[in-house]
Amino acid sequence: MKHLLLLTFTLTLFSSCTKEATCTDGMIRWGGEPAVDGLGWYFISADLGNKPVKLKNLSGNYQVDSLQVNACLTLLTEKYQCFCAVPLDMYKVEKIRRR
Known part of the structure; x- marks a missing residue:
């Protein structure tokens, strides 16, 4: 019984730690050929x-x-490697629409 309770608690804890999407207005830009x-x-x-x-x-x-778009994005752990001062953050598009 203890093991079942511990398993249930652990699954509940990890399932509640999902990343939430951030919705924001912004702009899609072309930065040149990679x-x-x-x-x-x-x-x-x-x-x-x-x-x-x-x-x-x-x-x-x-x-x-x-x-101009409104996008709901989730931050990923990976970075985009470029010839910039700092690698860029990468996001997954959850929802996107034109403004």
């Missing part, structure tokens, strides 16, 4: 510190320079 040291498509938002962030699963429908 093959020649550009950033490719990135997202910038005042809520994320006005620094470029990479969107891991950005649909081709939204790959338009200066496109």
Whole structure:
């Protein structure tokens, strides 16, 4: 019985630690071809510190320079390695729509 109770408690604890998506207004930008040291498509938002962030699963429908969007994003643990001062944070797009 103790083992079942401990297992239930542990599963409840870990299932409640899921990351929540952050929804914010921002802009999709083109930072140049990554093959020649550009950033490719990135997202910038005042809520994320006005620094470029990479969107891991950005649909081709939204790959338009200066496109204003509202996006719900989840921060990933991986970083985008580039020729920048600091590697960029990467986010997974949960929901996105044009503004």
